[in-house]
Amino acid sequence: MFYRRTLAQLMAAAALVPAGLSAKARRPLTRVAFGSCAEQADSQPIWDAILAYKPELFIFAGDNVYGDFNTAGAGPLRKAYAMANAVAGYNKLRDSVSHLAVWDDHDYGRNDGGGDFPYKAVAKDLFLDFWKVPASDVRRTREGIYDSRIIGPPGMRVQVILLDVRWFRSPLKLTDQRAPGKERYLPDPDPAKTMLGETQWAWLAGELRKPAEVRLLVSSIQVLAEGHGWERWGNFPLERQKLFDTIRESRARGVVLLSGDRHIGALYREAPPDMPPLYEVTSSGINKAFSAAKEPGPNRLGALYAAPNFGVIDVDWWARHVTLALRDEAGTPQRSVVITFDELQLAK
DSSP states (O other): OSSSSSSSHHHHOOOOOOOTOOOOOOOOOEEEEOOOOOTSOOTTTHHHHHHHHHOOOEEEEESOOOOOOOOOHHHHHHHHHHHHHHHHHHHHHHHSEEEEEEEHHHHHHHHTTOTTTTTHHHHHHHHHHTTTTTTTSSSGGGSSOOOEESSSTSSEEEEEEEEOOSTTOOOOOOOOOOSTTOSSEEOOOOOOOOOOOOHHHHHHHHTTTTTOSEEEEOOOOOOOOOOOOOSSGGGGGGEEEEEEHHHHHHHHSSSEEEEEEESSSSEEEEEOSSSEEEEEEEEESSSOOOOOOOOOTTTTTSSOOOOOEEEEEEETTTTTTEEEEETTTTTOOOEEEEEETTTTTTOO
């Protein structure tokens, strides 16, 4: 189910209907928005533009609050969630738009935190409570908060896969010098290091084999981006390759990557062998942006967008294409790319 809105509300709004109902009762998903990096103590004017876009689904892609903490009481994270509850636009969207959420480091509880964070179970309970995840949800009883949904009728299905790149992640390799491309971390080829953990890797492989046409694979940190030494999948190059291999071996088509974390917006494309090309849209942040950002982008499409932004995914099932875009605080598109279904190798 989706957070906050009841099944009756969803049906009354002719919005998203769980896959258990007949295809005739379900409408295809065409307008998805997402964003990350929302500092609860600062103003968040961008929600007006997001609401005006009228998304059928919004994805909170991590750093949904900033509440780093270092004691079992998790006081700063509790306070962060309480403050977020007082942000009008944030809560208007949560009350009126179907949404899904995953965390990044600052709502996990530690900057760049991974599997060795000692209070991650506390952070998990607070996350699930804030997003009103039911007591019966599997995330209440298993490790991590990874999740997946399939929305829409056969032939027009969108699968949303939310990866947890925090709970199981191995320690990162610190830089040997502060220099461009080595700002904080270095690629670590250690085969024992993991991004997702054995259980989540097996789950992901199974999810990618489920029938769907378009798949939005959400990673709170960047997957394709190269040329910087901050957090990214490239810090574990074998795990990044394993992600490509898992997609390829599942024969999944229509995979689009969504990410955040970086306080910049950007579009990326990479073409691993023997599979459809991968596109990624990084949207960050809701109200946190690094205006002085400058970095190489060997597989980036165009320039960085270093101002507050949100991402949108428009699926035109009839013209057979997906548009990825970054929009600014006024809702004006600033970066975009159109991907045809043929390029994604989707059946006609």
